[in-house]
Amino acid sequence: MAKVKKQPRPKAVTPKGFRDYFGAEVAQRKAMLDQISSVYQLYGFDALESSAVETVDWLALRYDLTAPLARVFAQHRNDLPTPYRRFAMGPVWRNEKPGPGRFRQFYQCDADTVGSGSVAADAEICAMLSDVLETVGIPRGDYIVRVNNRKVLNGVLEVMGLADDPRRDDVLRTIDKFDKVGERGVRELLTVGRTDASGAEIDGVGLSEDQAAPVLAFLTAKQDRVEDTFEKLRGAVGDSVIGNQGIDELQQIADLLGAQGYGPDRIEIDPSVVRGLGYYTGPVYEAELTFEIKDEKGRPRQFGSVAGGGRYDDLVKRFTGQEVPATDAKGRMDKATVGPVVVTVMDRDRMADYQAMVGELRGAGIRAEVYLGNPKNFGNQLKYADKRNAPVAVIAGSDEFDQGVVQIKDLVLGAKIAQTATHEEWKEQPAQFEIKRADLVAEIRKILDA
């Protein structure tokens, strides 16, 4: 008989590109998802939770929430309303090389409108995006939603005589680099080529300066006044029908939003938005946080894009967003989570009495637990309470039970005193004191409210 080979025990490590979320992290994300979905709901979007697995050639984990939406809509179109507004939140998976801040499992919070040709659907998505950002705690002025339109670019390409030219894709790829190389870089790349930061020679598309001009006019069309922006765009697309239609759409979006009070302090027309221009077929949107953060080396950095989307034929979508919540980065949600009240165990035989204490506390809605490790070493119990972020420890041995009292240790105050108080102050305001057993809930409530 062949020997059964013993498998080595698997190492306890999170798979590469994945991570685990503990306590407060789970609660914080949940709070944010709840806020986002409350806005989505208010706008009439319905929740959809599709299975995590889709059939491609074989079963595969979903890559995004758009392909499942397309599948679900095709499958249930007779039962679903049209237009179908739906939102979905959940993990998606990528079989890509993980890197800093890039995981193989991360959350998306999509909202899509399927089956509406109206640009009012695009305006609605932009307004909703603005509301979502403010609802999760980003004040007006700290973000901007920028809107562009692929159709305007199509008009520009038409004017350049590249609508059906194979160089069209080269131009699209070049535009995509506008964020990185700027106006001058794009001009060089569209014409004779350029030398990049590492000294490498990059071939140009080979257009003349004149041919490249409409693209640059398009990318830099943004002016302080939106009417002036449209003026510039009209110049860039000339008499292209599709181009002028794209500008009309942008104008309608701006008008609809303006009428609802969403001015350029929140949502602006900005032809320099290039992300997604290659993919979407109509309006594209991007939300950016405009405040500075410090990177790990303390250098100021732009936070940048947190959400984006656009129209793909009659599917209007957005907020295929980043996983790291912006609010986390700005530290607005990180108030320390308060742990449970810990009732320590001085006398094993009194377990029922300790349980009765936590029972009363829970009955009053106060998070509480009995120490369930080995109670022999009392120091370990206090260390445990510390690790649990407990605001209060309750201590009672036979003396206390005989006298109908318990000792209360205010751990928050204790930590503060330990840091700052003089010996005198410490004596005046001790962090540990005796209370009547009957006053347990009331006294702890007092400490928690303080």
Added chain:
Amino acid sequence: MAKVKKQPRPKAVTPKGFRDYFGAEVAQRKAMLDQISSVYQLYGFDALESSAVETVDWLALRYDLTAPLARVFAQHRNDLPTPYRRFAMGPVWRNEKPGPGRFRQFYQCDADTVGSGSVAADAEICAMLSDVLETVGIPRGDYIVRVNNRKVLNGVLEVMGLADDPRRDDVLRTIDKFDKVGERGVRELLTVGRTDASGAEIDGVGLSEDQAAPVLAFLTAKQDRVEDTFEKLRGAVGDSVIGNQGIDELQQIADLLGAQGYGPDRIEIDPSVVRGLGYYTGPVYEAELTFEIKDEKGRPRQFGSVAGGGRYDDLVKRFTGQEVPATDAKGRMDKATVGPVVVTVMDRDRMADYQAMVGELRGAGIRAEVYLGNPKNFGNQLKYADKRNAPVAVIAGSDEFDQGVVQIKDLVLGAKIAQTATHEEWKEQPAQFEIKRADLVAEIRKILDA
């Protein structure tokens, strides 16, 4: 060159064994998970969300939430408190043949205590389970949490002289069938064998009637009074040390729970609980719903087990539960979800005005949306409102705008009138009426509150 074969377009079907959840289903499950986690939190359990993927021989979707817990605890034990109380909720995946009510992706809501040897941890889990069931809407009396202990069974096997006998596993397998074949069936299977319902002969384990007696005494030990149950169990385990230790533990659990007011109307000692006895090493628990439901053919059926768990060495766990919420089955959560107010479009050029209406409604916290499909056919707009479960439709064309009014259609009242009203009643209480544009929010609020 080889021709590229065109892939057939994938069929729009949910993968076998998976399902999609729409609107109200997502909201209902979320509400239930929120209720469950509020109880877990109150008991001092901390949330943990591990990655959906674990490293086995290769990356694999998690099968349950226990293996990830074991991995996370091993990986982070220096940073985690001990005992570690954690809860986790999320989908798990099984590569098994799907069947009715059996999916390849379903939710689990685990709560586990790692690193506590105390039976107080087991009592706590049972109390928490009872609280969870009542919190999600199952009244006391409609459920029972039953507790058994593997150590008592070990004592029985010791008394039978089977503690180290290869037939021990046969006996364990036979006990597992107690729910199906009952006392007589187990007796036959332990001794000479039996003929099952299909006429097939099933071999017995080959014990004598005398040898089988302690097993049957154990399984049927439950009496009305818990002291009598313990009396019977003492008889079944004789002088086995492990057996008596198991009974002591059950007694402590019953005492601790009794002291906290969890009497046998909620949690009872019941040696006939066999689920998990083969797997767990100490106390096992099972929660059962005791009311009857009707199956698809209208026949009365027991709802049965909804949650269960037990102690595996120093890991105390429970609520590796069923996916279908009991509350759904009893229909307590199925109040029809109210859709958004739908503002119809009579005049495309007035889109900004329609948007202003939904903006005001949303500002007042009322779910609202503009119809964004093709507005040409007004009947389609009302059909859409119907599909959306809209409580109210708002209608305004140029006449209304000129006069500063809007038409309000109370769709709930309309549906009621259509079903029952006489023509006279219909005229007296029309479901559609005119209001001032300025009163839009107030009038709709009135209808929604009615």
